Amino acid sequence: MAKYGFLGSSFDPITNGHLTSAQEILDRLGFDKIFLMPSSSKRTDKKINATDRQRLDMIELAIKGNDRFDLETYELGVSAWQVYTYETMRVLKEKEEFKEHDLYFLMGADLLQDIAIGDNWKHREELLSENKFVVIRRSGLDMHEIVASSKLLRKYEHHFTFIYRGVDNNISSSYIREEFEIGHNPRYYMPQAIYEYIRDNNLYQ
Template identity: 30%
Template sequence: MSEHKSLQALFGGTFDPIHYGHLQPAEALAKLAGLQKITLMPNNVPPHRPQPEASAAQRIKMVELAIAGNPLFNIDLREMQRDTPSYTFETLEALRAERGKQQPLAFIIGQDSLLTLHKWHRWQELLTLCHLLVCKRPGYDSKLETPELQRWLEEHQADTAEILHRQTAGRIFMADTPLVSISATEIRERRHRGDACEDLLPAAVLAYIDDQGLYRNADPRGILRR
């Protein structure tokens, strides 16, 4: 029987709205990496992108509806309680302080985020706090921007998931998750056009979107909000 603590994984995002492109790769990742729990962390003020179209309360509700009855997922609302931009480093620093030095922690990102990780706040220190679990994304480059960044990736890459459970932080696991070509932008644009979205997100989430009248109107400036 292992004396190691179970690897805990965190998955942040705007979730505007949450959809199968978030959920299906996360479920596949759980099997590949031996995860018992994935904590979804919706953020209030994302630092690198426009403000969400749905309110914080609406996005929280959509996440709750999407994961209802699924024991793999839970939700952490700490980033929703901030009025300032949510930086991953600061969130992970707080979580590391709460959970202790011996707890293996991982942060889930998409391949698109890995490619721009070097633009994140204190990105080079992230691996002192956690592992990175990277899910494939359709159409994104598999190599980083410069030879130096690529070398950094290769130096930290985990060949197997087993090491993620034995070390508390410091590794990058490139997960062979299914390529799910769905984006929240596509869902919002379909809604603006009045197109169907049933195949893109859970029925309970879509029913809530309809009930709230979300993503129905174009941006007042005459362009689609992204």
């Protein structure tokens, strides 16, 4: 049985933070593979700036040569923004290539805090009861305090694994987009191939 992780994000664009988080999980927790899972561009709660094809191109460039990284495009195929994380995980568990394996949803401590608050997360009970998680450290957030302060998270605390990254990289996709927009040069926050792709395609500028 293989151990697979799924890291969901808009990847608009993919950053060194996404990649270092995924590599840390591979190395420290013994995962066999991590799948980068871009979110639907039809979602109403967040504007996606690059096209689906451009986001896929950038992910493929970023993970080229690392056979322990892969793409999972299920959420891109959703016809409207009606997909919830608990439904996505149910679908993945039924896919032939994943049926016999151990699946984890990967997230930052900021998403753990969002789940604890609950405003933007539907079907929290189903999500937490049916799945296992890896939670990645974020500056300024105490992961254990977040769990301790939530009755629902405490109920499923045994489903969480916490990872404290050696590199605390909080550079976000939105920060990179903003730097391009105001004429700054954020080239070292992402792989060189991604920087060149953005520049050559006049993205975010």
